Structure formats: C-alpha cells, structure tokens
Amino acid sequence: MFKWLHPLAKPETLYRFCGHLFPWLMLSALTILLVGNVWGLVFAPQDYQQFDTVRIMYIHVPSALLSMSTYTMMAIAAFIALVWQVKVAQWSVLAIAPIGAVFTAISLLTGMAWGKPMWGTWWEWDARLTSQLILLFLYLGVIALYGAFSDRQTGGKVASLLAVIGVVNVPIIHFSVEWWHTLHQGASIMKFDTPSVHPSMLWPLLISLLGFYLLMLALVCLRLRTAILEHEQHRPWVRATLGGH
C-alpha cells in the first residue's frame, strides 16, 4: 500500500491523480445525491409522529456524520504532515478544513430547523449540540490559525498541530448521546446491532450518505488541486501544464 501511496506525495503526481478522480467523483456524487435526496424528500414515507419534518433527516444525518469523518480525515492528514513532513498532507489539511466547517454548519442549521418543531426550541445546551458547536469552532480555529502567520509553512504546521489536538472532540461528539442522555436522541445507524430505522427510510438515508461522502471527496480533490497550483506556481511543471508564460 505504501508503494502505491508514496508517489502521491509528489505534488505533480497528486495534481494529476486528483484531476483524473474529480470528474468521476463529482458525477457520481451528483447522481447519487439526486437519487437519495429525491427518494428521501419526496417518496419515502412520513413518520407517524413527526410527519414531513422527518425528511430533514436526509440532510441532517449525512452532514453531521460527514462533519466528524471529515475532521478525522483532516486530523490524519495533519498527523502525516507533522510526523513525516509531507507537504501535500499539510496543504490538504487546509483544503479539507473549510469543507468540514460547512458540513458542520449545515448539520447545526438543519438540526435547529428540526429542533424547532420537534423539541419546541431552536437551540438547547445539550451535550451533542454543544460538542458539535465546539467542532465548528475547531474548524474555524484551524483556518484562522493558518491565516495568522505571515510564513505559510509555519502557519500550516501550527494549524496541523491544532487539528491533531482537536481530535479528542470527535469521540466526545459520538458518545455524547450515551454519556449524558440529554435531549438529542441516541445513535440509530452507527451501532453494532441492527439499525433502528425502518428499511423504507434507511435506504434513502444510506444513499444520501454515500452521495455526501462522494461530494466531500470531490470537493477535497478540487480544493487540493487549487492548493497545489497555488503553492507550486513557480515550478516548471505548473507552467508546462497550464501553458502560461
């Protein structure tokens, strides 16, 4: 596996690799998202208690899961950047951070829109909500910390360090519903016994989830390509590729 991964540490190879991957990822992401969301938002059955509000689930649950797995991905990239000093890993931390921040914001906003009719409140200082808000602050902290240094190299390293430190929050978010038993409901899909969602709702949810994952990977590819070009703009291969002067 390392033999296969190692060439990708070279910016030029990674740039081309992401370029090949991007159209496929984007196309499949859009198709699957269309199928999953139309199925979920239009055709899936209503909940017997929540009626149509349950449909927020098809956006809320994937984006919430994505916010955590994106963070984990970013932290792994940050760890690689710090330990093995791989510069593309460091650039990918900054490529991933805004995407994760947006997914976190989406999960919080859809959660608020869902909470208003169901719990009767936009916001509750519940353990899950609070830890998710901290996750958003961590993403923003990584972005802000990178921006605060005039030397991009140092900024990238310090931001990576913060990303690694912040990973303690991910298990806290995941287990917050079990440890505190506050307002937010427990896990329905991410558990070892059979999921407690009926198949007619589970399938569109899983399809939406897959679509969100593919969308995230496609966006990471796109942003990483831009980051590589930005950092390597004075290299000959960039000029050869883009045909500039």
Added chain:
Amino acid sequence: MVMTFLRRELVLLARQKADWLNPLLFFIIVLTLFPLGVGPEPNQLRIMAPGIVWIAALLSVLLAAERLFRDDYRNGVIEQLVASRQGVMAFVLAKTAANWLSTGLPLVMLSPVVAMLLGVDKAAFIAMMLTLLLGTPMLSILSVLGAALTMSADKGGILLALLIVPLYIPLLIFASAAIEAAGMGLSYSGQLAILVAMLLLALALVPLAVASALRINVS
C-alpha cells in the same frame, strides 16, 4: 532542570508584578460587574454564582496567557532552548507550573472572598474551592498550549482567545455542574472525578504538543 526553570520563571514574575496582578484585579472587577449588571438580588446571585466565578476565572487566565511566551520568544530564549535540543519539556512544565502558581492559585485563595461577595452558602463554597483547585491547573495547561501555538503569529491576541475558549468549555460545564449540585445538597464527586480525569489526561499529553508547537514556531 524543572526546578531551575521554575526558579527563573518565579524570579521573572516577582520582578514583573503587573503580569500576574493585573489578571487578578481583572477577575475581581469582572465579578463586581455581574451584580451591577444583573441586579443585586441575593437569590439570583446565588444561583448564578458558579457560572460567574468560572467565567471570570477563564477570562482572567486568558488575559495572563497572552504574554506567556512573548518575551522569551522575542529575546531568543526559546530559540536557544530548541537549538540546544535539551530541556524544552522541562521548560514547558516549569512555565505551566509558574503560570498556575501566579494565576490559578491566587484565584483559589481569593475564592472565600468571592463566595462572600456573591452570598454562596457553605456547601457550594467548598465545591467552588475544590473545582477551582482542580480546574485552574487545567486552565493553565490549556493557556500555555494556546500561547505556544500563537507565539510567532502576527495577530496573536484575539486569536488566542478564539482557539482556547472552545477547549475550556468542557471544564466550565463540569465545574459549574459540580457547584450547582453542591448548592442543591447533592453529591458532586462524579463531576470532580471527571475534572481530575481531564486534568491528568491534559497533563500527560498537552506538554508534548506544547513542546512541538515551540519547535515549529522557531524553525
């Protein structure tokens, strides 16, 4: 080696009294603002006391954090330490200990006065003192981390607050939950145990991160 560094830190603190006296004064001023802001109704103050005390403590520790590494970075002490490849860890531990001795410990000692000002009863007062005793070292550890991360940043000040305050949140939740439980006559040993667990975990791991942040910032 830790003791040598600690002695140096304490001598520096003794000569620059404003560095640690100002945050303490700030703590007291913030505390006096709350009764003026929300009204001097004793029952209301008693209910809000845990939150008020802890928020004031967070802010005053944050105020002290900004200058933690600034001078040592500017006059090259940290560069020398990193270049000599020795004692970075001892330096970090001494810095943390000195920060707690100069900001955390005075807060614990001030807490009887605070309890009196806010009309806290005896059970809640003991809980408040215990949570401050267990929680302020954690505040020091985290503020050392924040100061190390932003040491060479151009726009350090406000960024430090943005980074560190989210990390303070769990501490704030459990500490004020403990005081609240004590105020209602309930057992709060569970919350204290979590505070101790967080403190031990942070003490084991954060200095490593601080040391590597220092190395990154001078490279």
